[in-house]
Amino acid sequence: MSTQSTRLAARLMVAPSVFVLFIWMIVPLAMTLYFSFRFYRLLTPERSGWVGLTHYTWFLNSPDFWLALFNTLALVGGVLVITVILGVLIALLIDQPVKGQGMLRILVIAPFFVMPPVAASIWENLFMHPQNGLFSAIARGFGAQPILFLENYPLMSVIGIVSWEWLPFATLIFLTALQSLSSEQLEAAEMDGASPLNRFRYIILPHLTRAITVVILIQTIFLLGIFGEIFTTTQGGPGSASTTLPYMIFKQAIVAKDIGRAAAGGIIAVILANIVAYFLMRGIGRHLDN
Amino acid sequence: MGKIQLTQVRKSFGEVDVIPGIDLSIEDGEFVVFVGPSGCGKSTLLRLIAGLEDTSSGTIAIDGKDATHLPPAKRGLAMVFQSYALYPHMSVRKNIAFPLKMAGMSEAEQAARVERAAKVLNLTSYLDRRPGQLSGGQRQRVAIGRAIVREPSAFLFDEPLSNLDAALRVGMRQEITELHQSLKTTMIYVTHDQVEAMTMADKIVVLNAGRVEQVGSPLELYHRPQNLFVAGFIGSPKMNFIEGAEAAKHGAATIGVRPEHLDIVAGGPWQGTVGLTEHLGSDTYLKVTLDSGEGVTVRAPGEVAVRHGDRVALAPQAAKIHRFGADGKALA
Ligand SMILES: Nc1ncnc2c1ncn2[C@@H]1O[C@H](COP(=O)(O)OP(=O)(O)OP(=O)(O)O)[C@@H](O)[C@H]1O
Numbered sequence: 001m002s003t004q005s006t007r008l009a010a011r012l013m014v015a016p017s018v019f020v021l022f023i024w025m026i027v028p029l030a031m032t033l034y035f036s037f038r039f040y041r042l043l044t045p046e047r048s049g050w051v052g053l054t055h056y057t058w059f060l061n062s063p064d065f066w067l068a069l070f071n072t073l074a075l076v077g078g079v080l081v082i083t084v085i086l087g088v089l090i091a092l093l094i095d096q097p098v099k100g101q102g103m104l105r106i107l108v109i110a111p112f113f114v115m116p117p118v119a120a121s122i123w124e125n126l127f128m129h130p131q132n133g134l135f136s137a138i139a140r141g142f143g144a145q146p147i148l149f150l151e152n153y154p155l156m157s158v159i160g161i162v163s164w165e166w167l168p169f170a171t172l173i174f175l176t177a178l179q180s181l182s183s184e185q186l187e188a189a190e191m192d193g194a195s196p197l198n199r200f201r202y203i204i205l206p207h208l209t210r211a212i213t214v215v216i217l218i219q220t221i222f223l224l225g226i227f228g229e230i231f232t233t234t235q236g237g238p239g240s241a242s243t244t245l246p247y248m249i250f251k252q253a254i255v256a257k258d259i260g261r262a263a264a265g266g267i268i269a270v271i272l273a274n275i276v277a278y279f280l281m282r283g284i285g286r287h288l289d290n
Numbered sequence: 291m292g293k294i295q296l297t298q299v300r301k302s303f304g305e306v307d308v309i310p311g312i313d314l315s316i317e318d319g320e321f322v323v324f325v326g327p328s329g330c331g332k333s334t335l336l337r338l339i340a341g342l343e344d345t346s347s348g349t350i351a352i353d354g355k356d357a358t359h360l361p362p363a364k365r366g367l368a369m370v371f372q373s374y375a376l377y378p379h380m381s382v383r384k385n386i387a388f389p390l391k392m393a394g395m396s397e398a399e400q401a402a403r404v405e406r407a408a409k410v411l412n413l414t415s416y417l418d419r420r421p422g423q424l425s426g427g428q429r430q431r432v433a434i435g436r437a438i439v440r441e442p443s444a445f446l447f448d449e450p451l452s453n454l455d456a457a458l459r460v461g462m463r464q465e466i467t468e469l470h471q472s473l474k475t476t477m478i479y480v481t482h483d484q485v486e487a488m489t490m491a492d493k494i495v496v497l498n499a500g501r502v503e504q505v506g507s508p509l510e511l512y513h514r515p516q517n518l519f520v521a522g523f524i525g526s527p528k529m530n531f532i533e534g535a536e537a538a539k540h541g542a543a544t545i546g547v548r549p550e551h552l553d554i555v556a557g558g559p560w561q562g563t564v565g566l567t568e569h570l571g572s573d574t575y576l577k578v579t580l581d582s583g584e585g586v587t588v589r590a591p592g593e594v595a596v597r598h599g600d601r602v603a604l605a606p607q608a609a610k611i612h613r614f615g616a617d618g619k620a621l622a
């Protein structure tokens with residue numbers, strides 16, 4: 001793309017798709033914005049009229065909203081920490097030459113192919129269930145009281161389930177990054193007297209920074225919208241203990257049938273996502289260049 | 291400091307015996323070059339000495355102590371890799387200081403040693419750059435710098451110059467030789483380039499299929515090759531081999547004459563037709579097909595006015611004829 005004319009041609013060529021993508025994005029956003037200022041409740045006959053910022057102030061004054069905001073960030077942060085740390089460790093482990101490596105890798109990747117409600121059901125009924133679950137059986141085996149995961153630790157349980165689903169993704173990315181590390185670099189470090197721990201710290205970890213950045217950015221996008229796992233297991237409860245922003249919006253839109261208020265929640269969620277994205281890019285975005 | 295002794299060292303990868311059993315001793319302060327064709331096991335042998343590869347059997351002793359099962363870091367050797375293996379996310383300074391940092395040396399001592407190494411290798415103005423911002427020759431020097439700061443008992447080089455262009459290679463060759471002369475540390479240098487081997491080595495080890503064919507000084511190998519392999523491998527252009535009746539006249543199964551030891555003289559004993567000629571200015575290389583059907587190469591000094599298809603007569607210099615028996619070994 002060096003000459004003037006090829007550059008112009010290139011712009012003309014991409015223009016239609018840019019235009020379509022723009023429409024694709026702006027129409028739903030504009031409609032959400034429109035409804036967020038409207039009175040639009042499906043259960044009441046009159047569905048018209050502007051309400052100004054009422055919907056927004058309702059959110060900001062609701063204690064549930066601040067809890068939901070905290071829960072959303074805790075969910076994203078918790079899952080990120082768990083998947084990045086465990087992902088790096090598992091990737092290091094399955095990068096070792098072992099018998100049946102192909103099979104092992106497929107097993108590690110498998111959870112990613114389980115759809116969220118199914119994964120959540122499996123965890124709820126087979127692992128965390130107070131009577132039938134594996135964990136309660138283990139607890140009873142030790143003579144202890146079974147832990148009521150979803151009742152007493154609802155948010156942590158959801159974090160655990162979501163981490164289990166996203167761990168394969170992180171592991172896979174880290175594994176490919178590890179495989180691109182030249183073995184000569186590790187051998188050179190070994191000759192330079194670096195212990196395995198120092199090799200990890202000074203050679204492997206810096207090599208992985210870009211992969212870690214990619215994992216954090218991609219996962220954040222998806223984790224901000226986590227819904228299915230909560231819906232299947234805790235329903236946002238007990239009380240609002242595991243309600244996140246998306247789940248709160250869902251409650252307004254589908255349970256309370258208040259479209260206007262849900263739209264305002266949606267706009268707040270968009271703003272939150274942009275704030276998170278801004279700080280992420282400022283914090284770790286530089287690792288993406290070069 | 292820096293004496294390395296290999297005894298019956300064997301290495302196999304699964305079924306394949308890459309090194310069937312090598313005895314070799316390297317004296318302190320020597321510049322030893324391993325040469326051999328591609329795939330003959332040079333790198334493997336070097337990695338065995340470095341400890342990056344486990345021996346299948348046999349012992350490696352460094353300075354009289356058995357090092358066969360010591361980890362690489364404990365052997366006191368430094369290695370320069372073909373791909374340099376610099377740490378891309380560290381500055382040149384940090385790269386060079388890395389082995390010192392791993393050894394737990396104080397910051398001040400690290401800085402002093404890095405400074406000294408950088409001065410020796412002309413790297414002082416690049417210390418704050420990343421390896422990605424350096425040229426091939428500079429990267430090579432950083433890799434050497436990282437090796438010398440530790441003051442190892444021996445250096446191991448695996449084809450360190452093969453990624454450089456011809457002019458830079460000559461320069462780096464001299465730098466490494468000078469480095470050896472000033473440090474007086476044992477160096478083991480792997481290459482498949484025989485010019486490097488001939489110009490740098492105190493002692494050349496010619497390897498073929500994992501076996502040592504001959505060990506000796508460059509001129510020893512040139513003048514007295516012990517077998518056909520060494521005779522054909524050392525020297526450029528390759529030595530001419532002639533078999534049959536002509537060899538029988540000298541009481542050998544094969545005789546070898548280097549291209550530079552064949553003279554074009556009227557009435558010479560070997561008659562032939564000139565094929566390809568290569569004019570290098572300083573020398574002329576002639577490919578001559580003898581009447582007996584064998585092809586030989588002649589290296590004539592200066593410019594020779596012969597053309598494709600001309601008839602020439604060649605005379606081998608009698609004292610420079612190498613004789614080999616049917617088993618390929620040189621005859622006394
Ligand atoms: N990890 C390995 N597993 C199996 N075979 C190997 C391994 N490493 C090397 N070999 C084999 O050992 C032989 C010697 O390899 P080596 O790398 O030592 O050759 P080399 O002399 O250094 O060649 P080059 O000049 O091309 O670098 C080769 O035939 C190679 O295929």
Ligand SMILES: [Mg+2]
Nearest residue numbers: 332333334449
């Ligand atoms: Mg090699």
